[in-house]
Structures are given as C-alpha cells and as structure tokens.
Amino acid sequence: MAFSDEQSISREELALAARNHGMPLEALRYDITPTGLHYLLIHYDIPVVDSAAWRLELDGSVERPLLLSLDELMARPAVTQPVTMECAGNGRARLSPRPISQPWLLEAVGTGQWTGTPLAPLLEEAGVGGDAIDVAFTGLDRGVEGGVEQDYVRGLAVDEARRPDVLLAYALNGQPLPPQHGYPLRLLLPGWYGMAQVKWLRRITVLDEPFTGYQNVKAYRYRRTPDDDEGTPVTRMACRALMAPPGIPDFLSRRRHLNVGPCTIVGKAWSGWAPIERVEVSVDGGRNWQAADLDQAVGPAAWRPWTYSWSSVEPGDYEVCCRARDAAGNVQPDAPDWNVGGYAVNAVQRVAVTVAADHS
C-alpha cells in the first residue's frame, strides 16, 4: 500500500473516484436508496454477461456439485430484504497519511431492497462435507492488484455462509441487478462490509482447508503498521451515523448555508454488530451533545432513521456533528483512527454551516 501526505488527491485516485461513485449524502433522506444513488465499488472492470449462457457452479468439497441457470435460481424460494451496505474503505480519504486507494470521504453506503434465494438450502442440497472450513465465492471479473493477476474471489467461513439471511441476490429495488451491481447474481451477506458481497458470481467452492486468496489474506485486514503482515480480518460494519447536510451547499466548498429559524436535521445510523441504540447531535463541533429522535430501523439488517430538531438557529458559524452507539456498546471516535488499508474509519461526521442574518 502506498501513502500520500498531500491534502490534494492524485490523478489515479480521481480516476477511481470517477468510476466508483458514492451516495450523495442528501440521499440519506430515503429509507431505501434509489438504485442510481446507491454507492458503487468495482475493483476491475464491469463484466458484460449473457444471462442465457451464464451458470452458477457450486462445487468443491460437496457430495453433489450443482450447476444452476438464472431461471432455476429464480424458481427457488425468494426472499426480499432491505440491507445496508457500506464499503470498508468509507472514510479513508480523511486519514493522514492517506492510503492510496479509492478516496472515500463518507458517502460509500446505501440501502437496497434486495431479492434472492437463500444460500443455506443450496449448500444443503449439494451436501457439504463434514471437513468443510471455508467457502470461496468467485466473480467473473479479473484484474491485477498488488502485482497479482486474479479473479475477484472472497473466502468466507462455512458457518457464516450457512447463516439463514445470506442470499444469492438477483434483484435490487424490484428490478434485475444492474450491470454495475453484479448482474446476474451477487452474494448478499447482511451486516458485513461490501467486499464480502461478491458480484457477478459464477462459482461457489466449498473448501476443506482455509481460503488463502488475495482479497482475504493480503487485502481487507486491519494492520496498525505497514510491516504488520498478519493483521486481523475486516468483517462487519463499524457503527456510524450520517446526516443529510442541512440547508443549501456552496458549489465548490460544500459549506452549508442555512436560514435562521427552526431546522430539522435528518440522517441514518447503522452497525453490523448490533442494533443502533442511540444517536447524538452536536452543533458546536462536539462540545455539547443532545439525543436525536430514533425511528424504527428500516429492517433487521438496515439502517435506522433519526431526526434532530435544531429549534432556534441563530446567525453564526457552526460545526454540526452526529454520532451513534449500538447495543453492543460500540461508539464512534471523534477523530479518525489510522490503519494501513484505511478500513472502518468511522470518525464523527462534521459539517460546516453558516447561518446568515435573515434578509427577508
């Protein structure tokens, strides 16, 4: 991993940012993110897939390997569930020095209404061997990363793969998956960061030894220093609250302009570890905090809407902040917590707001 001490991002980071867009934060107002506003992260190229010729292979350490067409998968029992998905690199661009990769600020998140068929019964039908340890999920996309040519493959412990909420998803918000979200089929692993949710799935391989592929062993590990080779695996989403920035933006600086009078701040909060229990807002840069009002979560694996009534907005400059706590006691740090890959950087969101005297 290379790092940069520069404030400004490089042309290479810009090229990645232009391909992999975030969810504009004003879209935090939707419970279900409209498909075109959901964030995108694609390591290599988006494959073009002929779904009539496409098949899913389920093989490896199983008694009966399966070969399934899209029609066969869609004829199986279907489940639709809202799932909040976030890129593990969300917040990376706020680190200093900055790991050179997709330079997310805060916007790599979205909540889709995903439809698919549960994976567990398919594993059951294939007859997973008693020695099974991991399951490898292989996408159709291929590239070079860290000097290694590879398919995009992620390994997952067999017990995680068997969880009842794990889906092979073929629809997003009631439509076939768009090419950029994994057409015709992707893995959906509620609660986990995005990297585990393999798109353009073509093969599921049950392994009776630990998976040692690049995306598990080299990438997506928490490492405190560049010479820590081991690290620990990145798994579930850290707890985070985000607000839709209030008022109107300055085109370039994105500083917010707000009128005097009452203002309702709205946002969402989520955690892959436990339900969200509390959201707090500060309008003075984190000195004083007040509880926001919580709504019901959009689903068991989806974000929880919240609102905060800022009752008497007076002229001045403000820094509006929000932070969440989940039922496992996870909270957000005030300042980014550095790690080599820039993963799970869930520091408190800070929005600069100017309130001018009322001219009306």
Ligand SMILES: Nc1nc2c(c(=O)[nH]1)N[C@H]1C(S)=C(S)[C@@H](COP(=O)(O)O)O[C@H]1N2
């Ligand atoms: N085959 C494949 N699957 C993939 C990726 C990829 O590059 N190739 N990117 C992963 C990462 S890092 C993320 S964050 C999510 C993003 O999913 P989305 O683009 O549908 O939001 O997909 C994951 N699945």
Ligand SMILES: [Mo]
């Ligand atoms: Mo990601």
